[in-house]
Amino acid sequence: MPFAVNGITETSAAGGQDLTVEIPATNSVVSEVEAAINNSRFVEIQIYEFNSTGNQSAPQSTQTLIAEFTGQVQGLSGNFTRLELELGSALAPVGAQVPPRKYNSFLIGAPLRK
Amino acid sequence: MTIRIADPLGLLAAQNGVSDAPAVEAAAAAADSLNSAQMAASIGEPVPIVFCRQVSSNGGIFVSPKATEARYENAESTNVLTVSLMLVLSEGSLATVPIKDVFQGACRKGTWAQTYDRRAGTWTPGNNIGSTTLSGATIWDCPQYCGTSGRYDNMTTLSYINTFDDADTRWDNQVHVFVRNGMQVTRILDDSLGPSNNFIDLALYLIRQSSQIAETLIDTTGMTAAANFTNANSFFFNGQFSESSNLEEWLTATGDYFLLRLIQSKGKYSFKPRVPVNANHTINTGKIDFDFTFTEEHLLPDGFEIEYVPLSDRQDIAYDMIWRQQPDADIGFPRSTQVKYVDLADSGPYEQHDLSAFCAYEDHAVKVAAYKLARRKYVTHTLRITVRSGTYNSSLGIGDICRVRLRRETAVGNPGFHDYIYEIERIEKTTGGACVFTLTHFPIDSQQRSLVARTVAAASGPGVTIDVGRTDFSCDENSATDDTGLANQGVDYPAFDAPTGGSGGGGGGGAGGATGTELSAPEEEGEPIEPPDNPEDSLEETQDLELFSGEHDPGDELNVSTDDFSCVGQVQWFKVDKNTGERELISTQTEAINGNYTLQITVDTIDHEIVAIGRCSDPSTASGFGAPIQLGKTDPIPTNTRVYNNIIQNGGLSTSTTEHLSWQGPAEIRIGPKCIGCNGATKNCSESGARPTFQIINYYRPTKPCETITNSGFAFQDHVANESCGGDDWDAIDIPFVQSYELFRTDSC
Numbered sequence: 001m002p003f004a005v006n007g008i009t010e011t012s013a014a015g016g017q018d019l020t021v022e023i024p025a026t027n028s029v030v031s032e033v034e035a036a037i038n039n040s041r042f043v044e045i046q047i048y049e050f051n052s053t054g055n056q057s058a059p060q061s062t063q064t065l066i067a068e069f070t071g072q073v074q075g076l077s078g079n080f081t082r083l084e085l086e087l088g089s090a091l092a093p094v095g096a097q098v099p100p101r102k103y104n105s106f107l108i109g110a111p112l113r114k
Numbered sequence: 115m116t117i118r119i120a121d122p123l124g125l126l127a128a129q130n131g132v133s134d135a136p137a138v139e140a141a142a143a144a145a146d147s148l149n150s151a152q153m154a155a156s157i158g159e160p161v162p163i164v165f166c167r168q169v170s171s172n173g174g175i176f177v178s179p180k181a182t183e184a185r186y187e188n189a190e191s192t193n194v195l196t197v198s199l200m201l202v203l204s205e206g207s208l209a210t211v212p213i214k215d216v217f218q219g220a221c222r223k224g225t226w227a228q229t230y231d232r233r234a235g236t237w238t239p240g241n242n243i244g245s246t247t248l249s250g251a252t253i254w255d256c257p258q259y260c261g262t263s264g265r266y267d268n269m270t271t272l273s274y275i276n277t278f279d280d281a282d283t284r285w286d287n288q289v290h291v292f293v294r295n296g297m298q299v300t301r302i303l304d305d306s307l308g309p310s311n312n313f314i315d316l317a318l319y320l321i322r323q324s325s326q327i328a329e330t331l332i333d334t335t336g337m338t339a340a341a342n343f344t345n346a347n348s349f350f351f352n353g354q355f356s357e358s359s360n361l362e363e364w365l366t367a368t369g370d371y372f373l374l375r376l377i378q379s380k381g382k383y384s385f386k387p388r389v390p391v392n393a394n395h396t397i398n399t400g401k402i403d404f405d406f407t408f409t410e411e412h413l414l415p416d417g418f419e420i421e422y423v424p425l426s427d428r429q430d431i432a433y434d435m436i437w438r439q440q441p442d443a444d445i446g447f448p449r450s451t452q453v454k455y456v457d458l459a460d461s462g463p464y465e466q467h468d469l470s471a472f473c474a475y476e477d478h479a480v481k482v483a484a485y486k487l488a489r490r491k492y493v494t495h496t497l498r499i500t501v502r503s504g505t506y507n508s509s510l511g512i513g514d515i516c517r518v519r520l521r522r523e524t525a526v527g528n529p530g531f532h533d534y535i536y537e538i539e540r541i542e543k544t545t546g547g548a549c550v551f552t553l554t555h556f557p558i559d560s561q562q563r564s565l566v567a568r569t570v571a572a573a574s575g576p577g578v579t580i581d582v583g584r585t586d587f588s589c590d591e592n593s594a595t596d597d598t599g600l601a602n603q604g605v606d607y608p609a610f611d612a613p614t615g616g617s618g619g620g621g622g623g624g625a626g627g628a629t630g631t632e633l634s635a636p637e638e639e640g641e642p643i644e645p646p647d648n649p650e651d652s653l654e655e656t657q658d659l660e661l662f663s664g665e666h667d668p669g670d671e672l673n674v675s676t677d678d679f680s681c682v683g684q685v686q687w688f689k690v691d692k693n694t695g696e697r698e699l700i701s702t703q704t705e706a707i708n709g710n711y712t713l714q715i716t717v718d719t720i721d722h723e724i725v726a727i728g729r730c731s732d733p734s735t736a737s738g739f740g741a742p743i744q745l746g747k748t749d750p751i752p753t754n755t756r757v758y759n760n761i762i763q764n765g766g767l768s769t770s771t772t773e774h775l776s777w778q779g780p781a782e783i784r785i786g787p788k789c790i791g792c793n794g795a796t797k798n799c800s801e802s803g804a805r806p807t808f809q810i811i812n813y814y815r816p817t818k819p820c821e822t823i824t825n826s827g828f829a830f831q832d833h834v835a836n837e838s839c840g841g842d843d844w845d846a847i848d849i850p851f852v853q854s855y856e857l858f859r860t861d862s863c
Contacts, residue, residue, distance in 0.1 A: 004545075005545055006544075006545070007542050007543050007544035007545060007550075008542075008543045009540065009541065009542045009543075010377070010378065010379045010380070010511065010512050010540065010541045019381075040328065042328070042330055042331075047543065047545065049503060049507065049547075064507070064508065065508055066503065066507035066508050066543060067507065067508070067543040068380050069380055069381045070330065070331060070380060070381035070382060071331070071381040072328065072331070087381075088381070089326070089327050089328070089331050089378070089381065089383065091326045091327055091361060091362045091383070095360060097324045097326060097359075097360060097361040098160075098320045098323075098324055098355070098358070098359050098360075098361045098364060099160040099161060099162065099163050099205065099320070099355055099356065099358070100320065100323035100324050101160065101161040101205055101268075101323075102158055102159065102160055102161065103155050103156065103157050103158060103159055103160075103161060103182075103202075104157060104158075105157065105264070106264060106265060106267070106630055107161070107264045107265060107266060107267055107269070108155060108157070108182040108183075108202070108261070108263075108264040108266070109182075109183075109261060109262035109263045109264040110157075110259070110261060110262045111154060111155050111156065111157065111181075111182040111183070111261050112154040112155075112181050112182055112183055112184045112239075112257060112259065112260055112261040113154060113257060113259040114151070114152075114154050114257045
């Protein structure tokens, strides 16, 4: 089915590496992308380059891979006929995540108070 | 919420570290006070991670663990105070600490125990200060809330017990531990479990523990190369991580101090050295080969954008690099080393970078400063070019070196060139084919060697070890050379803890016992079970008609007369699946023929109800038609598996089915479009006594076997019924059901 994808960006700067894919909201697509975001599935995007001049039947078997991307469905939006998938990783640029563990009542009970 | 903005080229200097002045300069992180009051842990604060590994008598970290439980009691006759503390040393498992490395204040003293994944020590927390008979005794002002203990899941804990004479004010001094080998992780370089001082090991541990990035999205190859780079150049992490931070921010900021950049390539995270490296991972100070040369042949119109580094970021400055001198058997203390170019910035300005929280090697701090100085000195601009698609689409990556050589026609016969080497900072590959490269100037000397790399490789500290300044060791009660490990003593579930079953909690200190709640597993989401039941709108209410209904068979004809549906409009025929209710349009008719909108029922509608919907024209609506009116609805069309005891009407031939088919070829059987009556005459299927017919289409040619022609139009009559009906009206008969019906041809085809 037809879909649109924006450019793939590789960078050493933080953030902004997400990729957006637009795809028709058919029953099977809605089902698959909902499962993808619910189960943190991976999505692979590969962009190939080929020249089909004079070859109307099918793309050539020899194609050049010019870009690829692996990510998870981070965001999902759209309307009744179209879905927009935001692919990337869940490394949030804001909010505290490390150190990963915090003191809680299970670990230390009610601790010493001075 | 995501806010997308353009990425101005002017920000690149800050993004790539050319200008990165610290926002705040403060006291060194390693300058902890030794004789402050003992700190207590609080619910909600991070569990510290002690991450270090002593190599060649260098490394390790001096930490000040916080107490979670305490016991205080005094002797009645002497008022001697016994203090017991339960301390959390680090997340994870640590090697046993020797007695010589544990302190209270600046002195080695007390009785210690160390354990993992449980509470250290067997004493019961509480304030048991009582009366004393000692004349003029000090009143011990000890905390009243002494802790209730916990599970200490996946933590290394310490128990400290010591006694203090009456009026000794040191009873509440902070406890310190010199950790030579920190938390054990699986090291990426040798794939073995143990302490590590490699920044990449810590980064991977934090990434995995935070569950922010799936394992698939970690570029293990790149991470291994980065780990080799820090290892080969002695950039080691010996520190305690206890400040709550954003993971990406911490990885980026701390990675800078290891001359690493956090990159995301093909969706996967990795670190890449900020200087060119050799095959053995040392800094490459030789000739640099560039991977590709962009010329005007590649450049697209308006595809050249340049931004020079502002003067404020190129000014000569002196860097004060703070690191930590960590003696082998004593308290570490912060040191600073000033790094600048000869005869430049002799009187400032100064910029301070504090690496003392993790850097125990002077050369490490000096090389970081050298990198920053060289970048300020040599990197003059950043560039963004938009080029057409080419072979470099798949070959160039972040950190690769390329050359941009563009001819500039400024004078007749004397063209100039923009000819520089660049490091790739960002690649944007558009589906339109154009590639946008954001580049940072990569300065080289006349031999095409990296000026920055050569500066970093040549930089080293003075190498002076400053005496710690301690002269009095008399306060030590334990030996400064005793390598005996602390006793492994503790309890899994103290009697004074109140565990009430539960799952025990996972690494994150999850629900367990009386302190957590685990919800039942999430259920599958369902769909509404009630049918749509919207209130009727009187303004849009339409009167459904029942122009046809009941049982119908394939071959029947349904009619909607213009007498009943007289407005100009359309009639749509739908079939509705009797099981799923799914509705499918069969036909749309906008004009009646002979006064009727007509539908011939076919076998395609079997097991479906047929519904006719009429709409009158209404130009005021978007569709051009008004509210729908149901004109009729049939019962589900029955299946076509009924078969009769038939004879075949084949011209003049009348014989049994078996005999007839024995000489015919492959055939199709389907329900005929018309029904027949008792005497074999064609009848409308909706008429009383009508029975369906079966049409056989035979493919045969007796005179030329294997060459087929078709003949069709055979009807089956109900032979039994025909003999007994005696009139046009037949009684109901039992109709056998068959699942399949095969015809065989007997010739050689």
